[in-house]
Amino acid sequence: MTRKILVTSALPYANGHIHIGHLVEYLQTDIWVRFQKLRGNDCIYICADDTHGTALMIRAQKEGVKETDILEKMHAAHIEDFTGFGIRFDNYGSTNTSENRVFCNEIWAAIRKAGLVDEKEIEQLYDVQAKTFLADRFVKGTCPKCGKKDQYGDNCECGAHYSPTELVDPISAISGTVPELRKAKHLFVNVDAEHAFLEKWVSSGALQPEVANYLLGQFLNEPLHPWDISRPAPYFGFEIPDSPGNYWYVWFDAPIGYIGSTKQWTDRTGHDFNSWWRNTSTEIHHFIGKDITYFHTLFWPAMLKIAGFTLPKKVHIHGFLTVNGEKMSKSKGTFVLASTYLKHLDPSYLRYFYASKLSSRVDDIDLNFEEIEAKINADLVGNVVNLASRTAKFALHTGLSEYYPDDNGLFDEAAAAGDEIAEAYENGEFGKAMRLIMECGNRANKFIEDAAPWTIKLDTTRKDDLRDICTIGLNLFRQIVVYLSPVLPKLKTQVEELLNCKIDDWNLSKEKLLGGKVNPYKHLMTRVPKEGIARMIEESKSSEDFAGTSRPAETTTDTDEPLKAEPLTETKVSIDDFTKVDLRIARIVEASEVKEAKKLLRLKLSLGGDKFLNVFAGIKAAYDPATLIGRLVVCVANLEPRQMKFGLSEGMVVAAGPGGEEIYLISPDTGAKPGMRLH
């Protein structure tokens, strides 16, 4: 039966760039989603930027820009990072959208109607200069318990917990001034009204057992405190319609972003929204980090229940990432941004490494640079890819056998293992799945070793035997690639090309590929370059932007070198001349190297619908084809087609820069769609 599955990852905050810690979650989710799609389930992956809150407001103030300016930039940056790692969302939205506001209003109205909102006046520290109330983390002062200076507003290194108003000599971390105590009205949601429901839901199997235990022991063993859901102006967020001057706390509208982003998707694709979010047979799966457990497992299901939305079928909670056994550290160069990683290493390495480490438990996982090197080299290069590498060549001229030869039951054995592998994927036991897959690879390599095709090749009377052995080797290889394709989509594409077959269905692992042509073998994966790791660490030490706060928007003097290198054109053109050039937004849907050419990449550009252009672009030195797929570019759509040695080039991609590695493709702002014309 086809399942209807809606999957989300937690919304990354728009104030920061994506780093390798975030990627644990997005890769875990992406792998799970790709697995579900491969199994033929009706599965969509929804995410969005989390945009509201004090931190972003303060950053905008400091930089002297509008919040939405930052949001646009970060949205594009996030998408670029995710795309680079092969993370494929069905919709990547934002919490700052009209769709999201509509659902916030709706859910709020339901909570009001249920009579669960109370008003209370509370005292809070207020920064007069910055004109804002101060969240706990924006106040520093002396610990009231132990007297230690320079401690945050909610707890001290000594372990003491207190409220910011108890701090001795409090100072605003924003302006450095002494805050004053002010009263403000806050709205509280009486979550405890749903206590019985939550107890039941928490124990329903929606959570890992240790999480359920934790919630039952930590929170549900006594009445839940009313939830402080509002923040007084000024606040960057949605104003509460029936309480002017008050805004929803960011944790109210953030999870609702899952719904708002889904709405964008259903509107865009013509699907029925209610069949996803108002349908008990739809499975909602959230993937989150352990730090935000209680928002997602107490308030969120309560909100959904009150407003009559589909409840989460499962909340998958993962631990944190440590690097070399420690917290990520900027000074050690282990705080690695996604974009920094992509400059130096193949994203497949990290996808596989995380997969091999992930289980259904909440344990932290450790990224150890020596281990990633050992694991990739041993498992992927030495075991999996080696299978093709040692057989494909021999089969180049003969192709695959018409009938499947005797392989001592290896294919059937690996096909049977598919059920266990699928179960491991389904349960989030990716590490187990990878172990099982590697066992298939080991058996296959042993078979090749024993069959010794390299010896048989020397005996010209045994051509059929040689072809049979390669047929077995390549079938066992393809089977493994089917199993690995959720983790390694790029490898999947390469193998499709090598063996002239599609790998788009889990059940292909049970079908043999016979009689087909085998294309020339190209390296499918290279060993982890030591120097790549070293350079990545080095660059991470110096990256300025590690916390995501971009440099202030000061006016800087730009260098005049580009103009000197290429002076402005004297000749003027008329607007008519300009409009002769049909510039369009296009999405790169395929990108591959042209092996015979030094500079060229072959790109397939989508202009929307079924309109595509085949283009050869001289950007090989500047871009890895894998990182281009999915991104938006500007192209000249009406350029005279030109026949090249490698094929017909039907357009041109617009880029700046002198050439070589210094080529910069032009990207549109968020919102542009393939096919739009530039004016």
Place this chain on the structure above:
RNA sequence: GGCGGUUUAGCUCAGUUGGUUAGAGCAGCGGAAUCAUAAUCCGCGUGUCCGGGGUUCGAGUCCCUGAACCGCCA
């Protein structure tokens, strides 16, 4: 302090409802092979399964107790 979790080989981890001599990968040692990207194959493990007590014919697994480490406390 309360609550939740973890502790198995040098490292990373498996060990299903208690059931023979506790396993895998990596690292290490020895050998074979030379198709493949220094890739592959074979062989090599004396581990107080954190300590102590208990239940049981039998405990890494269940119970009690202690220790160390990690996380959470709205």
